[in-house]
Amino acid sequence: MIASASAKAPNEEARLPIAYTPTTLPVVVDEAKCIADKGCTVCVDVCPLDVLRISDLTGKAYMKYDECWYCMPCETDCPTGAVTVNIPYLLR
Amino acid sequence: MDDITDGLTEVSCDILVIGGGTAGPMAAYKAKRRNPQARVVLLEKANVKRSGAIAMGMDGLNNAVVPGYATPEQYTKEITIANDGICDQAPVFKYASRCFDIIQELDSFGIRFQKTENGDYDVKKVHHLGTYVLPMPNGDTVKRALYRQLRREQILISNRYMATRLLTGRDGEIAGAIAVNTRTAEFLVLRAKAVILCAGAAGRLGLPQSGYLWGTYENATNSGDGYAMAYHAGAGLANLECYQINPLIKDYNGPACAYVAGPFGAYTTNSEGRRFIECDYWSGQMMQEFYSELQSGKGPVFLKLNHLHSDTIGKIEAILHTVERPSRGRFHENRGTDYRERMVEMHISEIGFCSGHSASGVFVDEFARTTVTGLYAAGDMASVPHNYMLGAFTNGAVAGEHAAEFAAGRDLPDYDPSDVEQERARVLAPTRRDDGIPPNQIEYKARRMVNDYLQPPKVTAKMKLGQERLAEVREDLEGAMVARDAHELLRSLEVASILDCADMAAAASLFRTESRWGLYHYRVDHPEKNDADWFCHSILRKQDGRMMLEKRPVAPYIVPIEDEERSAYDRQRIRESA
Numbered sequence: 213m214i215a216s217a218s219a220k221a222p223n224e225e226a227r228l229p230i231a232y233t234p235t236t237l238p239v240v241v242d243e244a245k246c247i248a249d250k251g252c253t254v255c256v257d258v259c260p261l262d263v264l265r266i267s268d269l270t271g272k273a274y275m276k277y278d279e280c281w282y283c284m285p286c287e288t289d290c291p292t293g294a295v296t297v298n299i300p301y302l303l304r
Numbered sequence: 305m306d307d308i309t310d311g312l313t314e315v316s317c318d319i320l321v322i323g324g325g326t327a328g329p330m331a332a333y334k335a336k337r338r339n340p341q342a343r344v345v346l347l348e349k350a351n352v353k354r355s356g357a358i359a360m361g362m363d364g365l366n367n368a369v370v371p372g373y374a375t376p377e378q379y380t381k382e383i384t385i386a387n388d389g390i391c392d393q394a395p396v397f398k399y400a401s402r403c404f405d406i407i408q409e410l411d412s413f414g415i416r417f418q419k420t421e422n423g424d425y426d427v428k429k430v431h432h433l434g435t436y437v438l439p440m441p442n443g444d445t446v447k448r449a450l451y452r453q454l455r456r457e458q459i460l461i462s463n464r465y466m467a468t469r470l471l472t473g474r475d476g477e478i479a480g481a482i483a484v485n486t487r488t489a490e491f492l493v494l495r496a497k498a499v500i501l502c503a504g505a506a507g508r509l510g511l512p513q514s515g516y517l518w519g520t521y522e523n524a525t526n527s528g529d530g531y532a533m534a535y536h537a538g539a540g541l542a543n544l545e546c547y548q549i550n551p552l553i554k555d556y557n558g559p560a561c562a563y564v565a566g567p568f569g570a571y572t573t574n575s576e577g578r579r580f581i582e583c584d585y586w587s588g589q590m591m592q593e594f595y596s597e598l599q600s601g602k603g604p605v606f607l608k609l610n611h612l613h614s615d616t617i618g619k620i621e622a623i624l625h626t627v628e629r630p631s632r633g634r635f636h637e638n639r640g641t642d643y644r645e646r647m648v649e650m651h652i653s654e655i656g657f658c659s660g661h662s663a664s665g666v667f668v669d670e671f672a673r674t675t676v677t678g679l680y681a682a683g684d685m686a687s688v689p690h691n692y693m694l695g696a697f698t699n700g701a702v703a704g705e706h707a708a709e710f711a712a713g714r715d716l717p718d719y720d721p722s723d724v725e726q727e728r729a730r731v732l733a734p735t736r737r738d739d740g741i742p743p744n745q746i747e748y749k750a751r752r753m754v755n756d757y758l759q760p761p762k763v764t765a766k767m768k769l770g771q772e773r774l775a776e777v778r779e780d781l782e783g784a785m786v787a788r789d790a791h792e793l794l795r796s797l798e799v800a801s802i803l804d805c806a807d808m809a810a811a812a813s814l815f816r817t818e819s820r821w822g823l824y825h826y827r828v829d830h831p832e833k834n835d836a837d838w839f840c841h842s843i844l845r846k847q848d849g850r851m852m853l854e855k856r857p858v859a860p861y862i863v864p865i866e867d868e869e870r871s872a873y874d875r876q877r878i879r880e881s882a
Contacts, residue, residue: 228741229739230739230742230786257351257353258351258353258354259350259351259354260350260351260354260355260356260359260523260524260525261350261518261524261525262350262464262486262487262791262794265305265306276791277791279517279518279524279795280518281518281519281520281523281524281525282631283359283360283523283629283631284360284630284631285353285354285359285360288360288630289354297631297634298634299556299631299634299635299638300516300518300519302514302515302516302519303512303514303516303519303555303556303557303635304555304635304638304639
């Protein structure tokens with residue numbers, strides 16, 4: 213796996229280390245309403261881009277990858293109304 | 305989840321359908337209905353419940369040929385003219401003859417279509433010549449209704465598997481496909497007697513002006529995997545230079561939906577609030593006028609609704625803010641745009657391949673057969689022009705039925721195991737590196753090059769430079785791309801499809817040395833339409849490992865077009881009256 217500032221790989225010309233660039237995420241989960249810790253995975257299941265995950269830490273759903281088509285199945289299909297899809301900042 | 309796991313499973317089936325959006329579920333359903341003993345597998349990169357262009361449903365049919373409103377002959381004629389004559393009519397006529405049955409079948413699935421007080425289908429006029437637009441009042445339920453049918457017919461559904469290459473037998477015939485689990489990177493080898501490709505448009509080809517990779521017109525999952533797989537299997541691809549370019553809401557990049565709002569009285573205008581096009585139906589000629597207006601002193605272009613009654617606008621909002629791209633209501637709200645007061649700013653989309661709206665697709669005949677034995681294609685990625693959602697359903701049905709019969713008389717072909725080994729090595733290469741370039745950067749660069757060099761107006765010298773830049777990106781993709789988990793691996797595979805499509809876009813555009821289809825193939829250094837040399841399809845295919853192009857004659861018309869009708873779509877601009 214890659215560290216955020218790894219040394220150059222052996223037998224390769226110098227490669228550029230990978231950064232972690234901050235970005236705002238359009239999908240917001242209300243943790244008080246989310247029942248992923250009770251076994252619900254609906255939003256993760258229906259996302260076409262597969263960008264949602266359940267956090268090992270909190271047991272709640274969250275947006276892991278910033279790859280959102282703002283299409284809304286996650287919000288529409290959530291049984292408790294915990295998910296809100298916002299328009300990604302770059303296109304607002 | 306997302307950890308890379310080593311594994312390979314082999315399964316066999318009679319009919320493998322790749323893509324569970326619109327055409328795919330119908331193909332699988334019809335194949336199973338035709339032969340209930342057949343083992344039908346439906347493979348989907350996302351989840352069939354919410355995948356593809358109609359993940360959130362659709363507001364209506366754009367091309368319904370309903371008795372009493374239109375005939376198959378009229379429709380075939382209109383589509384032929386809208387495509388500058390480059391159209392094999394047999395598949396279009398087949399669609400037009402069959403689609404009313406499919407409408408009634410969808411109706412029986414619980415999908416309702418708008419009817420008049422007399423109980424007739426309430427078809428609206430949006431096209432230049434005929435009347436084909438039929439609203440769907442409960443269009444948000446389409447996917448659910450389809451899914452119920454798939455469960456009932458016991459179709460075997462495999463979600464979260466991305467097909468990466470097709471397998472072929474000794475004589476080049478189809479033998480199955482290789483797929484990768486998008487959350488574990490485990491491989492699945494699917495042997496099949498027939499394969500139906502329904503993998504959607506190449507919608508992640510150009511870069512949206514917002515710069516957001518996922519802010520595409522098409523469902524951003526549609527990265528052109530079907531085009532790439534068909535190419536590598538040796539199938540011919542038709543008229544790829546006839547790009548998809550659509551008039552959209554600026555920045556949001558979703559459809560402004562003149563098809564929905566038009567019948568209520570809305571229309572496209574310039575900044576003076578004046579109409580400049582005769583009709584809002586999407587064609588290359590219409591896009592050329594749209595582009596010209598955007599570039600002119602009268603730009604930008606808007607969708608105008610603010611002259612309509614507030615109740616009418618309420619009805620339009622109730623459709624547009626709940627179906628297809630429902631988040632558009634939020635987009636307008638953020639900017640304080642109320643249709644009642646302000647016009648909606650529009651622009652033109654990034655380029656893509658999509659026969660749903662234009663004509664760029666894997667070549668198919670009237671049975672949805674590609675040029676590879678046993679390989680079928682339907683929906684946005686197959687070459688039946690302007691086929692939209694109803695075309696995906698109808699041609700999916702055609703493909704499913706024909707494939708079921710084809711498979712019934714056939715043994716399971718063998719494949720070459722070394723093809724699987726080679727593909728595993730290709731797929732997993734980005735996971736074997738400790739360091740390198742992540743797929744999102746390779747994708748951004750490739751798509752930015754597509755914008756800079758390949759989008760119209762097309763310039764020969766620029767496109768050739770674009771090919772050089774894309775070749776450099778390919779070196780990076782093949783030699784330095786790194787994927788750290790199964791999800792990034794999924795993205796890295798999609799980037800490979802995108803780059804294949806970019807190369808195909810450049811090669812096909814350079815091949816056709818004329819201008820045709822309005823803006824879709826406007827070549828500045830070959831500005832005229834040249835029927836003497838180019839009244840033909842361009843067919844791109846892989847031969848001996850290389851991309852080659854050839855001309856293919858347009859099949860003789862079955863519905864004749866009079867000379868004075870041929871130019872109907874060339875007269876899009878509203879004439880200035882004194």
